[in-house]
Amino acid sequence: MKADKRLTLADIAKLAGVSTSTASRALNDNPVIKQATRDKIKALATKYNFSINAAASRLRTQKTNVIAVILNLVDHTEQSISDPFLLKVVGELNQALNNKGYELLLSNSFMASDDWANYFLSSSRADGIIVVGQGKSDEKIDAVARSGLPMVVWGDPTSDVDYTVVGSDNKLGGYIATKHLIDSGCKNIVFLGDPEHLELAERYKGYRQALSEAGCIIEDKLTLSIDITSTAAYEKISETILHHGLFFDGIVTSSDMVALGALKALKERYIGIPSEVAIVGFDDIAMAELFHPSLTTIRQNIKKAAEVMVNQLVNQFEGKPTQSTVIDIELITRNSTRH
């Protein structure tokens, strides 16, 4: 167990007394090779702990079986990489990819600065790209889409773009969340999140729709634009109450983390939840129900979304048609709202 001169396919072939072509075919389970031969070679490979050199294989086949997953974070909020939701998405994608025999190359958008499509794909580092988050502007994504390279994006599937988007029905989510607050008696509902952000823009639409259906006036001061971080939420709510008083009795937030930040600000001022202010989150992260009060929220089905994204990407590889897909959402009613 000393000189680890790495074994090659040729070595295995020699040991088996066949040519490398036969060895290659045998390991790939090519039926053209006699079963007995196949078994023998595979046994040998196992015995000697041999595994195919991926670099060589990829070079020859022009296929990597790797998918690059890109966390498309908004530049100045590096913080948001700690959002458990985002990371959960990565975890689920990893599962889904592995199940289909793909590996996951993780990257964030800071890295492959200019054009990642080129960086990952034309360099044969990966066969396809999954982008997590549309962010505010999607120029880069558009560029990739135009080049026709395999890509799937987690974002708002109802957005009118030229690429395949998988995601929740954000408008509906915003609508349901708001409606729930209205039904429980809220009169002045704040939207806490950045309406410029593509996905949030949809939720904002839903929010406005629910309000106007209920005959409420949509005031500007009810829209509090912040980054998607708990810190930003905490600060914004604190500051708003400080300067303008408690002019709202309900909050629709852009994520559970944001909701938690807002909750903290409210609790510090001994504002009753949900009696004085009710609050709805978005995502349903693991700790949503652990909170006090437990958080009413819109659950996104990440596991399913991950599977769909991978399937769609594989479809693209195979030249099959793909299409943007809406993943079900669900209102999870807990104790941060009245009901």
Add this chain to the structure above:
Amino acid sequence: MKADKRLTLADIAKLAGVSTSTASRALNDNPVIKQATRDKIKALATKYNFSINAAASRLRTQKTNVIAVILNLVDHTEQSISDPFLLKVVGELNQALNNKGYELLLSNSFMASDDWANYFLSSSRADGIIVVGQGKSDEKIDAVARSGLPMVVWGDPTSDVDYTVVGSDNKLGGYIATKHLIDSGCKNIVFLGDPEHLELAERYKGYRQALSEAGCIIEDKLTLSIDITSTAAYEKISETILHHGLFFDGIVTSSDMVALGALKALKERYIGIPSEVAIVGFDDIAMAELFHPSLTTIRQNIKKAAEVMVNQLVNQFEGKPTQSTVIDIELITRNSTRH
């Protein structure tokens, strides 16, 4: 912009009117090539959006610039992949790796079943491995260590093993946490976590040491063994109180998520925190301070740990010596304990 016949180095060389060797050297900034030539070729590469074929390059150089990160989860707790701490570690590793020019191939231990070392390294998929979590048994890790392949493990750096471990001083962490509870007047302190788990075993030692130094009797019933999930914690605490009453006034937990689960169980029974039961977490995840009451916890410096791990791995590549490293921890005092 139609026929995307992928460009090769040879194409660029032809465009520049030089040989591929010159082109190759130019792109790698080899000083042996005249500056003017280098600039010209680089400009051409940029203009035509060319990037080196990684597969070919890796095959030739036997270097991938990829590091495989393996989440070494305990089999039956698939759940724990949602622990924000673990995922934060991945995020920080990604940053640290990118900063050094490496890419991150994500994997969990379920995948490359038998021996991942072989799978990733001798197949030239990655140059090295970072294992996150020692888990309960470390047979697989030992096997890799014996084979001498480049690897760094996140775990307990004080453990006596043959490989490089980076992590917090868990024993000290357990000690400090327990001491803090004792100092604030707790008499019956529960340890909530699995002492079989390598890292937790150390914390458990620290816990026992603090207790015995304080002259407390260490009773068996004070050790509640559970998986590292909030759900398990919630159930265990609920059940324990149901069957045995509230015989404790302090809890040392194995992670913030576990602490949150325990908190929920306590709050449901209207048990005062920290007045009746004080509780200390571990990790200091983002939402520790958002909680109510905010969570006293032992902070682990993940960012620094990630940097150290990457440095150690690079050292191994370069044949330099490496050694297990202890990363500072810190008691963050908040409102779930008296002080």
Add this chain to the structure above:
DNA sequence: AAATAAATTGCAATCGATTGCAATTTTACA
């Protein structure tokens, strides 16, 4: 047993970049 079809296996080119060494050009110096 001869002839033909079917089943196996091997030959050799190929994927695209890198690099030791040789060849060529440029610069320096007498």
Add this chain to the structure above:
DNA sequence: TGTAAAATTGCAATCGATTGCAATTTATTT
């Protein structure tokens, strides 16, 4: 201007697996 030294650049082999096509072996049929 001639020649040695220095600076550039190119040739061709190489990394290890895959695969079209040809070659060989085995099975089938008459």
